[in-house]
Amino acid sequence: MLARRTRTALAVATSVTAVLAMTACAPGGGTAAPSAAPSAVSDDVAGAGDVTLKLSDFWGSAEEQWIEKLVDEFEKKYPNVTIERTREDWGQLTSTLNLQLQDASGPDIASANNGWSSLGTLAKGGLVLNLDSYADLYGWKDRVPSTIARQNEFTTDFATIGEGSWFATPLARTSLIGVYYNADKLKELGIEVPTTLDELESAAAKAKEAGEIPVNYSGLDGNTAVLLGLQALYGSETNINDFVYGKGEVTAEQTGMTDAATTLQRWNASGWLTPNFEGIDYQTSLADFLDGTGVFRFDYTGALGLSGDQLNQFGYIQLPQASGSDTVGVGAAPGAMVISAKTKYPDVAAAFLDFLMSDEASQAAADLGLVPMLNPDVKIPDVLSQKDEAAAAKTLDADNGYVPYFDWSSPTMLDTLTQNTQLLLAGKVKPEEVSAAVDADRDAFLAGS
Structure with missing residues (x-):
């Protein structure tokens, strides 16, 4: 059951539809507001008077319990503040947030997606606050690692991602892409937990021979977790970061994309992926994995929503690179927290964002x-x-191996990755063609930005 302050996304549908009608001829949302940070800020939440903030996010399961617990704790700390939370589907929130933030009755605080397709668009459109003044007020620059902070930064001319001003904040939790394993199944099969890519492939082959599904996978909605998880095993931290943040002359092949696509294609040909995955959606495959279908699964930490006995039934592996001992992994806060440019209470909203990093x-x-x-x-x-x-x-942390989500490299990169992953597994494109499509997407974006 949802907490009393949480409502479903249906409640906001009418206002979003109205905004859509008004902005149908202006996809960018009209005239951008100034990108400068507020000149006067305060951390005096108790002295702000009675304040009600609207929060929109997409979290469910344990993540929902987390945000609701922190809302409760913040309200207890500041009895003058009420936070009304709306939970939305991730796809719905990311596709309509620009419209919601144009609506006077829209959220004060929201969880956006990082990268150009979401956060960059919101910031460039003047829909979210520049948070530099609050970063100074609360000392975020000293508290947040630079590899995480840059995931929320853009230059104020919006020519560059990964440096400049803060337009969002991270959370005090992280989301990684790695390999989950069913510990009970490995024990039944007599297989040790793999610690390298070679060992993972050896384990997958043994699982297949024993009649198990080696890698639980869904393809209906263009699951890219395996592709990006494998890419981190082949591409260097420097090359992946430089590609995503538009630095230097790095190609997709140099980021490990071709090698990752080749490996995924080979796994499919070996019959290691869930049978008929083309017609299976993400949520169904996840539920199946938790029920015992599959030995391994590439996914985002926190996405499984483990609880009770499941916490000891499933383990997690962050594999080192295929050639070498260093570890590179996709990692970021599971959401970029933004403050609406229209909010009447920016100081209180910023204090709540700071609390989410506490x-x-x-x-x-x-x-x-x-x-x-x-x-x-x-x-x-x-x-x-x-x-x-x-x-x-x-x-x-030790290997300085965090890399951002690869789709942040352009507003359309997620679509490009999704479509080409599906085409690759359908045998309609080759691995090198996946890299070529990725290069073409990013180059077109950089040329027009």
Whole structure:
């Protein structure tokens, strides 16, 4: 059951439709507001008077419990503040957030997607606040690692991502892409937990021989987690970052994309993916994996929503690179928190964003089975999945191996990756053609930006 302050997305449909009608001829949302940060800011939440903030996000399961717990704690800390939360489907929120933020009755705070397709569009359209003044007020530049901070930054001329001003903040939890495994199945098969790509492939072959599905996978909605997870095993941290942030003359092939596509194609030919995955959607495949279908699954940490006995039934692997001992992994906060340019209470909204990066927020994440970030002094429960995930995050910290989500490199890159992953697995494009499509998408964007 949802908490009393949480409502479903249906409640906002009417206002979004009205905004859509008004902006149908202006996809960019009209005239952009100034991109400069507020000149006068305050951290005096208690002195702000009675304040009601609207929050929109897409989190369910343990992630929903996390945000609701922090809303409760923030309201207890500041009884003058009420936060009304709306939970939306991820696709709905990312596709309509620009419209919601143009609506006077839209959210004050929202969880956007990083990259050009969401956060960059919102910032360039003047729909979200420049948060530099609050970054100074709360010391975010000292508290947030630069590899994470840059995921929320754009130059104020919006020519460059990954540097400049803050237009969003991370959370005190992280989302990685890696490999989940069913520990019970590995034990039944007599297979050790793989620690390298070679060992993973050997385990997959043995699972196939034993009649198991080696890699649980859905293809109906263009699942790219396997492709991007494999890419991090072949591409260097420098090349992937430079490609996404538009630095230097890096090609998709140099980021490991061709090698990743080749490996995924070979796995499909070997029959290692879920049979008839073309007609299976993400949520169905996830539920099937939790019910015992498949030995391994590439996914985002936190996405499985593990609880109870599942926390010891499933483990997590952050594989090192295919050639070498360093570890590179996709990692970011699971959402870029933005403040609407129309909010009447920017100071209170910023205080809430700061609270979402606090020690309390990190510990709440760990307590709920999520992966904490930003604050080192967190007690990790003694369960398999969380110990594995926490170890993965520490490895990436030590190797400075975090890379952003690859689709941030252009507004249309997610579509390009999704379509070409489907075409690759259907045998209609070759691995090198996937890289060529990725290069063409990014080059066209950079040429027009």
